[in-house]
Amino acid sequence: MAILEGRNLRKTYRLSKKNKVEALKGVEISIESGEMVAIMGPSGSGKSTLMHLLGLLHSPDPNHGPAPELYLGDQNVASLSDDERTKIRARRMGFVFQDFNLVPTLTAIENVLLACDYAGIKGKAAREAALEALGLVGLADRAGHKPAELSGGEQQRVAIARALVNKPEIILADEPTGNLDSDRSAEVLALLRQFNREHGQTIVLVTHDAEVGEACDRVIRMRDGRIRDNGLRAAAPAMAVDAVAVPA
Amino acid sequence: MRLLRDLGRRKLRSTLTISGIAIGIMALVVFGSMANKMNALIDGGSKYYADKDVVSIGNMYAGTIQPLSLTDVDKIKAVDGVAAAAPSIEMMLDDSTATTMGTPEMITGTVPGSDKGLETFATTIAQGRKLQFGDTGNVVVLGSDLARKLNASAGGKVTIRGQEFEVIGILDPTLTAPDKDAEMPLATAQQLFVSTLPPVVRANVKASDLATSITVYPAKGVDPAVLKLRLEAALGTSYSVMDGADFDAMLGSISVIFSLVLTGVAGLSLLVGGLSTINTMAMAVAERTREIGIKRAIGASRWRIRREVVVESAAIGLIAGLIGLAIGAAMTTMFNDMGRASGNVLFDLTFGTAATALLFATGLGALAGFVPAWGASRLDPVTALRYE
Ligand SMILES: Nc1ncnc2c1ncn2[C@@H]1O[C@H](COP(=O)(O)OP(=O)(O)OP(=O)(O)O)[C@@H](O)[C@H]1O
Ligand SMILES: [Mg+2]
Numbered sequence: 001m002a003i004l005e006g007r008n009l010r011k012t013y014r015l016s017k018k019n020k021v022e023a024l025k026g027v028e029i030s031i032e033s034g035e036m037v038a039i040m041g042p043s044g045s046g047k048s049t050l051m052h053l054l055g056l057l058h059s060p061d062p063n064h065g066p067a068p069e070l071y072l073g074d075q076n077v078a079s080l081s082d083d084e085r086t087k088i089r090a091r092r093m094g095f096v097f098q099d100f101n102l103v104p105t106l107t108a109i110e111n112v113l114l115a116c117d118y119a120g121i122k123g124k125a126a127r128e129a130a131l132e133a134l135g136l137v138g139l140a141d142r143a144g145h146k147p148a149e150l151s152g153g154e155q156q157r158v159a160i161a162r163a164l165v166n167k168p169e170i171i172l173a174d175e176p177t178g179n180l181d182s183d184r185s186a187e188v189l190a191l192l193r194q195f196n197r198e199h200g201q202t203i204v205l206v207t208h209d210a211e212v213g214e215a216c217d218r219v220i221r222m223r224d225g226r227i228r229d230n231g232l233r234a235a236a237p238a239m240a241v242d243a244v245a246v247p248a
Numbered sequence: 249m250r251l252l253r254d255l256g257r258r259k260l261r262s263t264l265t266i267s268g269i270a271i272g273i274m275a276l277v278v279f280g281s282m283a284n285k286m287n288a289l290i291d292g293g294s295k296y297y298a299d300k301d302v303v304s305i306g307n308m309y310a311g312t313i314q315p316l317s318l319t320d321v322d323k324i325k326a327v328d329g330v331a332a333a334a335p336s337i338e339m340m341l342d343d344s345t346a347t348t349m350g351t352p353e354m355i356t357g358t359v360p361g362s363d364k365g366l367e368t369f370a371t372t373i374a375q376g377r378k379l380q381f382g383d384t385g386n387v388v389v390l391g392s393d394l395a396r397k398l399n400a401s402a403g404g405k406v407t408i409r410g411q412e413f414e415v416i417g418i419l420d421p422t423l424t425a426p427d428k429d430a431e432m433p434l435a436t437a438q439q440l441f442v443s444t445l446p447p448v449v450r451a452n453v454k455a456s457d458l459a460t461s462i463t464v465y466p467a468k469g470v471d472p473a474v475l476k477l478r479l480e481a482a483l484g485t486s487y488s489v490m491d492g493a494d495f496d497a498m499l500g501s502i503s504v505i506f507s508l509v510l511t512g513v514a515g516l517s518l519l520v521g522g523l524s525t526i527n528t529m530a531m532a533v534a535e536r537t538r539e540i541g542i543k544r545a546i547g548a549s550r551w552r553i554r555r556e557v558v559v560e561s562a563a564i565g566l567i568a569g570l571i572g573l574a575i576g577a578a579m580t581t582m583f584n585d586m587g588r589a590s591g592n593v594l595f596d597l598t599f600g601t602a603a604t605a606l607l608f609a610t611g612l613g614a615l616a617g618f619v620p621a622w623g624a625s626r627l628d629p630v631t632a633l634r635y636e
Contacts, residue, residue: 057545057630083549090547101542101633118547162546 003170003202004031005071009060011049023049025225026065031170036196036203037231038213041222047206048174050222054204055093055172056085073169090118094163096173096205100155102147108158109134109143112165119166133161137191153184160191164201171195173205177212189215265521265528266568272517273572273609274579279513280605281580281595283506285423288596289351290499292424296369298492301476303333304461305487315441315458320483324462327482329470334362335459337437339444341394341430342409353394353428355408357437366465371426376402376417383433389417393427393593409440423596434459464489518612521568525616529561533620540624541632550625557621558614565613569606576605 009027014020023046031037031054039047052058053070060068060078070078077088089095094115102111109130116126134140137157147155156176163171173192177185189212195201205216213219218231303324305314316335324333337357361381371378379389388408390400395418400406404415408430421427435456442455466475472491479489533540540553580595587593 052630055545058628086544086547086549089545090549093547095545097545097633101538101545103539103542105539114543114548115546118543118549118552 001033002030002071003033003073004054004204005029005069006053006060007069008066009050009053009068009070010065011046011053011058011061012064022225024053024060027222027225027227029054029220029227029230031202031204033169033202034196034200035218036193036216037205038216038219039204039206039222040208040210040213040219041228043208045222046225047222051172051174051204051206055095056080056089059085090115091120091166092169094166094168094171096156096159096163096171096176098175098178100147100152100159100179102155102158102162104147107144107146108139108150108161111147111158112162115162115165121166129165130161133165134158136164136195137161151184152180153187156180156184156188157191160188164195168201170202170204173203175206175208177207177209185209185212261528261531262564265524265564266571268524269517269521269565269568269609269612270572270575272513272521273569273605274576275513276510276517276608277573277576277597277601277605278579278595279506279510280601281576281597283510284596284598284601285594286506287503288423289425290503292369292422292426293499294492294496296425297490297495299368299472300466300491301464301472301479302461302490303464303479303483303487304490315445315453315460316462316487318457318459320487321459321462323482324464324479327475327478329467329475329478330464331467331470332362332364332366332465334359334463334465335434336461336463337434337441337458338460339437339441341428343444351425351428353397354425354430355437355440356429356431357434357441358431359434363463363465371422372420374418374420376415378417379431379433383416384435385433386411386413386436387416387432388413389419389431390415391419391427391429391431392421394430395419396588397590409443411440514608521565521609522612522616525561525564525613526619528564529557529617530620530623532560533557533624536624537627537632537635540627541629541635544627544629545633553627554618554621554625557624558617561617561621562610562614565616566606566610568613569609572609573602573605577602 006027006029009024009029010022011024012020012022027046027050029050039050041047049058053060056077059080060070062068062079068078069076072088072092077085080088102108103114106114112130112133113126116122116129121129131140131143134143137160139154139157139161142150142154142158147158150158156179160176163173171192176192177188180188192203192205193215196203205212207213219229220227220231221229303316303320305316318335321333321335324330336359337355339355341353341355358379359381360379360383373389374392376389379387388406390398390406395401395415398406400415400418402415402418406413406415413430413432419426438455438458441458441460442450442453445453464475464479466472473493476489476491480487483489543553544550577597580597584593584595
């Protein structure tokens with residue numbers, strides 16, 4: 001069953017009257033529940049833009065071409081209000097970012113508690129959930145540390161704990177290993193893989209790293225604002241070029 | 249807690265903003281306390297004069313008073329609607345030219361009972377007893393401020409205008425004129441009064457016939473304002489008759505000036521404190537753009553972000569308010585202590601004034617927070633996340 005299904009997803013950034021960037025030119029995408037999917041493609045191909053739409057951070061453009069559709073489960077979320085989208089983000093989604101994005105003034109557990117708070121988990125239940133999530137990423141003993149006192153890999157694991165704590169239907173990760181060396185990168189990836197395997201956690205991640213892509217169930221390839229390969233059939237050898245055609 | 253930490257992050261800026269508001273609140277507290285005292289004085293006077301007329305020649309407050317004769321009392325009693333007429337001597341406690349704020353220290357010579365029980369301005373006794381009909385000689389009942397200044401207690405002795413007096417009683421504080429009064433038998437006050445007159449005048453008057461004012465109590469159902477007209481008609485133009493409305497007109501303006509000063513101070517601190525709080529919070533929001541982006545992305549509603557900023561801003565106001573109140577309270581206490589020896593207790597910091605100051609500071613902070621809070625809540629999470 002598809003947990004996220006999008007059709008006619010377009011996004012144009014208007015920089016000025018004349019200057020506009022068509023970041024997404026009509027994307028059709030389907031993510032199955034329990035899948036771990038990688039999105040790959042050259043820089044500027046629209047991967048992040050697509051993640052913003054899937055994560056309900058932005059809405060798809062409504063007014064050119066056929067109407068956009070974006071189904072989360074069986075609800076069309078393509079044109080919800082900001083408040084409604086925020087509520088879904090808080091309760092049903094988890095986010096992991098390339099540069100960790102922890103609140104610098106808060107300790108690890110406070111960062112995780114923030115997500116509990118927004119998801120409506122309060123008090124003792126929140127504390128327990130936060131400690132459990134930190135335990136799952138192997139950082140129970142770092143609960144009281146501030147981000148600055150943690151290594152990059154540890155910070156990203158805190159961020160994963162924060163993304164997990166509300167037991168989201170889907171975790172969206174935009175280059176979660178982009179700022180980590182290969183060992184830390186492997187750790188983080190293994191962690192995500194483990195949640196996917198053991199808890200059936202649906203994960204969509206963006207990566208430039210072919211190894212990361214290989215570790216996923218499926219690789220969706222983008223180019224120039226479109227999906228070139230949804231990974232459902234065996235990848236044609238020519239497509240593999242995309243994965244390596246990455247500027248340093 | 250988290251909030252205090254956030255404030256602590258920007259120590260210098262927060263400190264400056266807090267100082268700005270604190271100074272405003274301090275001024276508010278000091279002026280407010282002064283206004284309280286003034287208003288209590290004026291209120292007391294206003295209540296005292298509300299139900300009576302006071303006859304004098306010249307104006308006591310303008311220092312142009314001339315003596316009345318006790319025969320005037322009989323003239324007044326003959327006027328229709330007069331229930332009682334009580335003569336009194338009112339004079340400065342001493343001739344020192346030291347200016348006092350508030351009411352001056354006065355000697356009041358009275359004939360106890362001459363009001364026929366109609367005086368509604370009740371004083372209560374703290375020590376000893378009140379003045380009674382039949383008291384003679386150098387006996388005095390002191391108001392609370394004056395007693396403290398003269399370091400007097402009931403049964404003790406004090407010196408007034410070079411003469412020794414026995415203190416027979418001390419009044420409870422009234423917060424108004426009687427606190428600085430030395431009340432004595434009329435005959436005693438008449439002697440003191442005569443001794444202050446220029447020798448030429450003194451030779452032509454009889455001490456026991458003198459009064460400086462006559463308090464007229466209207467009969468039941470008679471309007472003091474109406475009675476005033478009758479008294480003026482009966483006594484002629486050389487006499488002046490003051491009723492409650494006259495008193496209010498005379499001193500109400502002082503009240504208005506105080507209110508204006510207070511409003512001015514409040515307005516200024518509103519402006520200065522408010523603007524600097526807006527600035528502080530706007531910068532705090534700008535600094536935290538990325539953090540706001542994170543919070544929005546992981547599910548903080550716009551309302552939550554707004555609340556966060558407003559609460560922090562209100563906390564700045566509250567902290568500043570507490571500091572301002574503390575300094576203001578310390579100052580009024582200090583000034584009062586300094587003034588107490590000379591009977592100049594000028595400040596009355598009431599619970600209401602303190603609460604108003606705190607509420608004002610907190611409200612100001614919250615209000616100032618709305619502007620940046622609005623901006624913060626309108627940030628696009630994706631753009632904010634990318635902000636460096
Ligand atoms: N806020 C924006 N305003 C204007 N143009 C934008 C904005 N965000 C993205 N774009 C443009 O949209 C296109 C797609 O950008 P996007 O960030 O989705 O690419 P990407 O595939 O994530 O790239 P990368 O691999 O470098 O992260 C790019 O041409 C980019 O310049
Ligand atoms: Mg990107």
